[in-house]
Amino acid sequence: MITRLLKRFIASAVTLLGTAFLTFFLLNAVPGDVARVIAGAKATPEVIKDIHAKYHLDDPLWQRFGFYLGQLAHGNLGHSYVTDQSVAEAILTRLPTTAALSSLAVVMWVALAVPFGVLTARFRDSWFDRSVLIAATLTLSLPAFWLARMLQYWLGYQLGWFPIGFFRSFFDLLLPAAALAILFVGYYARLIHTNMVEVLDSPYVRAARARGASETAVLFQHALRNAMIPVVTILGMDVAGLLGGVLFIENVFALPGIGTLAVQSVFNLDPPVIMGTVLFSAALVVGANWVVDLLYGLIDPRIKTGI
């Protein structure tokens, strides 16, 4: 148990270290002088030189990476070169927006995908199943920025049913969350469909029918719980991905989340913030892996929780 935990911990640390390494060196391969970004186009060579000295920009890359890791080990993600705000603070103040948006979207798409997945599996190859398949393929292929713009234009601007952006109240999140949910619902409906089809053919479902269980009980008690086991893994990963920043949707609706922070930091060429947001989402994915494994043990008694 202890060794397994230790192994798992080391693996997570290596993943994060690798992410930090790759991001750091790729950032430094980007053309452009950070100092000039900070000081502006009209800065004198002296100012540029001062900035280089202040941020150790002329030190060898390895040394700077080592310094960054040392900072990181103390839990310090550094400060933005542009706003001078602490990166950790920037992420934490924006996390609630992203979290609220993601969780609302998850609730929406799971609430839709479960009945669609279950019923299309039960009535497989019917016209209903086929129409859902076509609709799912369509929503799956929509580009996020296009869908967000269309919803914003038609439902927000033309019809005026929803605010077109910004985050003042929960109500402002409905349209962006719906956009996000539309992007995921088709995929999840198909995922649940596929697993349900397999489970519905299993001997224990036949046994439940032979016992006289109602069709609703067969579908939603006996089959669904088994069909959801593989879905939970993917859901965990997707949620982690969203919490790391919903890039397109947040930007189109001007929501102050981690996605907008990440995009801004790239436009600003602000290395500490870029590093911070990338490492934050990597840490979320690693963390989601742990949570998913814990959940596995709860849903499927055959699996001993493999923390």
Add this chain to the structure above:
Amino acid sequence: MPLLEINNLQIDFGRGLNALRAVDGVSLALEPGKTLCVVGESGSGKSVTALSIARLLATPPAVYAGGEILLENRDVLRMPAAELRQIRGGLVSYVFQEAGASLNPVFRIGNQIREALQLHRPEAATNAEIIRLLKLVGIPAPESRMRCYPHELSGGMQQRVMIAMALAPQPKLLVADEPTTALDVTIQAQIIELLVRLRQQLGMAILLITHNLGIVGDIADEVAVMYAGQIVETAPARALLLRPLHPYTRALINSVPRLDSTAGRLATIAGAVPRLGAFPSGCRFHPRCPIARPECSQSPPALVEVEPGRRVRCPFWNQPAANPSTLDPLIPGPTT
């Protein structure tokens, strides 16, 4: 009045030109409290027949093409869904081949038995009754076992749980579809013993599907032998084992390994069971039959009553076999 009466049952897989007839004109009857064994190789249609009794075949691909299945004179094939759910479990219960796969892996076994009780005897859906049922099927320490998940039990224990679950609603008919196939031999014997004991204790009828003729002598009152979707012989169990009439039954009995046999190789039936949709013309067994004649491939023989209580689908059943050893009975006579 028979508890179960199947008349001229026809079951297809697929429709129209693609339809393949898996069960072709099967008729069976079972009196309350009796045991009927349906014997045949894989692909003979015996499991399909068994599943159809509670209309458990998935439609599609299966199509109930003809005939009737009467349970206490009610036709299962023309029954509304609500009535069917009452019948399932309540009147006829099932025990399936792979108990491990037939128990839902994510629910505790006690709760699965509770479900069967809630559906048919809600007043008895108590822990005490679950424990009583587990004791009845010989599960030690039922108080703690009822909290187990299926994967925590051995194959034999899983099958006992399946049987407990099948018995919970107190059915009049227990359909056991190859209940011992997935188990090792000593456990097989225990499960069959358990079924025999339960039948005596509870007075229910049993329809046992098996490809293992060795079981038949232990439990059956009547036997029906199936081949390629048809019944080829029905007889009282002892009579069938002592003096099988159809050449297929003879060959089947001859291929049961015997402890006192001195032969080096096990006897087998030449050839293989014909594939669904590729049944031979005339008598479906003729390509593998040791006493086949040219006319056997011409016209299909009918199932004819040749002695009281014995029906055979072979006009030449009383002709001597080419190989006398095929008449070797399974039950040994008095030793001299």
